Amino acid sequence: MGLTAAQILDLAPDASSRKAGQDQAKLPKWSGLARTGDVIWGEIKGSGANPYRTVADLSGPASKCSCPSRKFPCKHALGLMLVDAASPDAIKDGEQPDWVAAWTNGRATRAATAEAKADAPPKPVDEKAQAKRRQAREDKVSAALEELDLWLRDLMRRGLASVRTEPYAFWDRMAGRLVDGQAPGLARRVRALPGLLAAAPRIGAPKPEEALALAIGRLGLILRASRRLEGLNPEQAAGIRAAIGFPVSAEELAARPGRSDQWAVLAHTIEEDDKLTARSVWLAGRQNGGLAQILDYGTPGSPLPPAPAAGQDFTGEIAFYPGDPPLRAILREGKSAASPAGPLPGSNDIASGLANWAEALARAPWLDRWPLRLSQVRIGIAAGDGGQDRRFGIGDATGSLPLFVEPRLRALVSASGGRPIDLFGLYDGYAVIPLALSVERRTYVVPAQDPRPFLRRVA
């Protein structure tokens, strides 16, 4: 499998690794370069006494390096893969040295062990203890929800205009109570509230007070739904439990039905929150047209797992988490390869996109955003607006939507050249945040971690 330089750079854990990886991507710095199929290896002189030994499996992609870096992949692994991307002919076929063979054998053994473990009969479960633990958690969550309900009703009685002057501790205290009450999903939503109030007004975003009211309304809806879980179907109930923060066990996830397709990787998005990095990989099925969000979390000590890059197709099976409407999923067996150029799979006109959004809200009204795939829309300006407040949007014969204003919008306008485009983005009821577009058999993505005004061409 050939990864492009852009796809390799997307694997970098941070901006400094990207830069350092590019510095290592110089052929003269490497010695002993060779390959066997998708496995490439080489040695590079570092600050240590001995050269670092670096090996990478492009089909993973996965890598290992003898350098002491805690970053994964390290700059040497990135450099090695970039050397291969820049000049594939420079790395000739060769016999694997012992240290490469040890790594590849170890990977194969671990994969086989994991497979055997999955196939092995489950250990007997102490159902009584399990039920006791589950009940204890339910009780704790229930108490936390009661406390949140009281807090929210107090807020509504006071009025949201009066909370502008509240310190961060006012919100953080409630979020902390929810963490203690084992409702991390709600805690995350409460912790985001002061940020909504403090946000500067932006074109394409609700005013701070309105954003706060909507967010509090969503919390109220989750609370209300949580009181009548018994009356809902299992998928709906699971969606509410997920919003509260109940985890889904590995066994439960393993029992979920898989869905096979040729999944186009539309885009990556990364959100960084203090020490936690959340990466979403957005997939669209080429045959069934379904959408999926592969959400992974990384911390400094636990890097993000490998994932197919934007612009690739993942051919294989995924499984959706329980929830309604289904969106979050995990990757199962499959292989990644370069995507064929063409329109975005499953895209439709704006009216259909808005109908999908309304339907998703009807099923889960606490949704913040929902992915839209739009076909043959044009970028333009909302009539009547002008000057600095001119508002960019997308439109077709069935309707129009504003675009979220950010520096990379300029690159989006430039790449479109005013021609019809297929657009993938996230919609929040106010504006579309563009993540990828396809124009005349070219596909571009908005770089996940680079705020500069440009798009990355992936096909």
Added chain:
Amino acid sequence: MSAGSVNAGSSADADGWGLTLAAALIGADRAPARQAIGPLADIPASGDAGGDLLAQIGALGAYHLAGAGLGPDVFVPLEPFAQVGPECPPAAAARFVTLIGSCGAIAGIIAEWCEVAAERGLRLPPELVPLLEDFRGTADQPRVTQAIAGPELAWLRQIYGDAPAEDEVGDPDDEDDTESTDGDETAATQRDVSAKASSVEDWLEGSPQQRRAAFYGFRRRDPDGARTALEAVFKSEKADAREQFLNAFEVGLAPADEPFLETCLDDRAGGVRRVAQRLLPQLQTSRFMERMAARVAAALHIDESKKLLVGKKHQLVVTLPEEAPDLVRDGIEPSQYAWKKRGAKAQLLEQILRNAPLKAFAAHPPRVWVEQALQGEWSEPILVGLVAALWRERDPAWRSALIETLSEAHAGKISGIKSNAEIRDALAKSIATLPQPEWEETVAKMLKSAGIEQVIDTTAYGPETYSSSFTEALFDWIAFRLRGGPESIVPLRKGSLISRLGQRADPSDDSEAAAAAIVSRLPEDFDTYLRHQLNNMSETLSLRVTIRREFATR
């Protein structure tokens, strides 16, 4: 839930969201009683005002968002932009993205990338064009930017309502030189942008940037008309605007501008005076230059007397100028922040010579002036001033005199003169005024015979890029020096020869190999600092060669 055509962002309140939001802001205790309408009809009242308002804001918020969206009638699509040429290869585009995020010396490499693209008639891919908007690069960057992404940038600026760049508002007749095809919409857009910005009245209205850009266009199209128009309103403009407009006189500067620039020497704004003081020395027949010539005559005089047998004897007499208001008016005043510490009068003398026309020294041949300057007490400010005047005028006779005389002085062939850093620097600067082939020929001779310090001093100036033959000679010379002892290697640490060579060497495969060979042959215990410099040089050159290779790929 119905999805009506309500805009979530608009102030329309068809679904009652506005009223509900207002109630949430003022609080349930003060808000009017809840009315169960629309989607709220199904929600039973609980008796708790806060709880009811919470349910209301949740349900109506989702209902409001579900009905968001605008109709097609309020949307005006952008006019399509037709691409005007082939794009650079993907590898080159990826390199551009990598480079443009860097800073420092890389700016020169980015400018070179743009130059290579322009030379090959290739365009920056549209998705990368906004990255180029804030890049300034070299003085030639506007032309290069115009060549690789001009129409695309003009289209974007028109869409965003930005001021056009200065290079976009030139003579409308010049637009035929752009690569756009006749009759296409790109050319129409270009003409629209230019015509709009370059109309005569335009420069009087708009934002400061728009007015500045429009005035540059006006000046480029009609220098006399622009000057006359500016004179009419000059005094009523703010100081910053006056300075900006006067800067535009660099375009099409002519003797006819001299009277206006002369009046600007008395402007109340220091910035305006400084621009006039910078522009006037470029006009040989200006009153400014006449005054400078008179000051030279008052400050420097050569007494000539006959020798006993044959020839003449010369003696330079220096009368140091005094600080005076008329000198300050012309920008001649001492600075306590001067790079080299000199007395106030010596600074005045140097500045007068810098700005004086070389014809002011017509009483004697240039060589006599240079010899006398070297032998006198004030040799340093006089030499610096004369060399600066030579840089401005590039007079061949003065160049020959300075190079020959300073070379002799450096070689110890003039009695009583010992070579020093000032003489070497003045000689290097004088040699740098030679055309590139002659400069390279002169320095190539030095590589064979001159001392290492003179080579290093001389290469501190000169052309920005070297020819392949000179690059080869220079690498051979460096390799030879590196094989020598410490007396041969240590001087290479000084100066900028090695650090700048990566950017100046001819970017060919041979040069890259020569640089890499030099680095690979360095012994293990080699000087760390110099090794670092050589590594950087080799990597920079390799990057420049790689850039060209990437442009050759498809």
